[in-house]
Amino acid sequence: MKSSRLVSIFLRSLLIQASFNFWRMQNLGFVYALIPFIRLLNRDRGRTQELLVRHLQLFNSHPYMTGPILGSVVHIEEENLKKQSIQNEDAGTLKNALCGPYAAIGDSFFWGAYRPLSALAGVLLAVHESVAAPLIAFCMYNSVALWVRWKGFTEGYRLGKMGIDFVRRLDLLGKARKIRWISLSFLALLAAFIASKDVAVPLVPLVRIGMKIGVLFCILLCFWAVKKGVSPAHILYGMVVIVFLLCTVK
Structure with missing residues (x-):
């Protein structure tokens, strides 16, 4: 060809x-x-x-x-x-x-x-x-x-x-x-x-980083629950309750 x-x-x-x-x-x-x-x-x-x-x-x-x-x-x-x-x-x-x-x-x-x-x-x-x-x-x-x-x-x-x-x-x-x-x-x-940069780190980004870590922890927790045989529906309802409680905290 x-x-x-x-x-x-x-x-x-x-x-x-x-x-x-x-x-x-x-x-x-x-x-x-x-x-x-x-x-x-x-x-x-x-x-x-x-x-x-x-x-x-x-x-x-x-x-x-x-x-x-x-x-x-x-x-x-x-x-x-x-x-x-x-x-x-x-x-x-x-x-x-x-x-x-x-x-x-x-x-x-x-x-x-x-x-x-x-x-x-x-x-x-x-x-x-x-x-x-x-x-x-x-x-x-x-x-x-x-x-x-x-x-x-x-x-x-x-x-x-x-x-x-x-x-x-x-x-x-x-x-x-x-x-x-x-x-x-x-x-x-x-x-x-x-880390070598000499930069002042404000508080707000630290709070945001903490929130991201918390989200990651929740995701890993969901994976662990699925692996343990927990119903996905129960996981979903549980996350809704947790998020609702976090939103009510002042």
């Missing part, structure tokens, strides 16, 4: 969330990305219909991890086209098998580890009064996300079913654990920097 067509498929994959729906999730976005490949079928109604039926099924994964899946699917479908095979279900089977695990990996690394780290880096720069803080945080996060999407797509297309080796070599779950420790170090640096 021509490189220009592959680039077109990849660029379309960046919009996979644009047509998200609660019926079949990302299926429309996935098929939209495949349109440059569908054009290779030369208006073969039977093949086009079979491909659309295969890929309009339920699909939901982490948006940044769809690149490796899409690349492998394009590779398999291209092989099917060369073999003149119509009812080959390998692409659909692979897609369904990978979407769940890749979603978990992407959520853990991007949402749970790398995005907080990028935000903390931006906050540290902002505390030092750097006007470039938002731009640096934005570039820091999106450069990695785009690299994973592009490299995953190209490796998936090159290796086909074995494109999973690329994701395995990345070891995103292991990196996520390390990044969380780095984030804690950043938080410690931020706390030390703020």
Whole structure:
């Protein structure tokens, strides 16, 4: 397949969330990305219909991890086209098998580890009064996300079913654990920097901090009660009573 067509498929994959729906999730976005490949079928109604039926099924994964899946699917479908095979279900089977695990990996690394780290880096720069803080945080996060999407797509297309080796070599779950420790170090640096400033702290912010801690304590108390088997309805009514009593205290 021509490189220009592959680039077109990849660029379309960046919009996979644009047509998200609660019926079949990302299926429309996935098929939209495949349109440059569908054009290779030369208006073969039977093949086009079979491909659309295969890929309009339920699909939901982490948006940044769809690149490796899409690349492998394009590779398999291209092989099917060369073999003149119509009812080959390998692409659909692979897609369904990978979407769940890749979603978990992407959520853990991007949402749970790398995005907080990028935000903390931006906050540290902002505390030092750097006007470039938002731009640096934005570039820091999106450069990695785009690299994973592009490299995953190209490796998936090159290796086909074995494109999973690329994701395995990345070891995103292991990196996520390390990044969380780095984030804690950043938080410690931020706390030390703020504590080193000789600034008078007024009483009102302290009261607000106390209120926030109290809210956090109530949330944790609710989680503890749910874990102990307390009815959510009882927890809700109990919180209403507690808030009412606090409001009546002068």
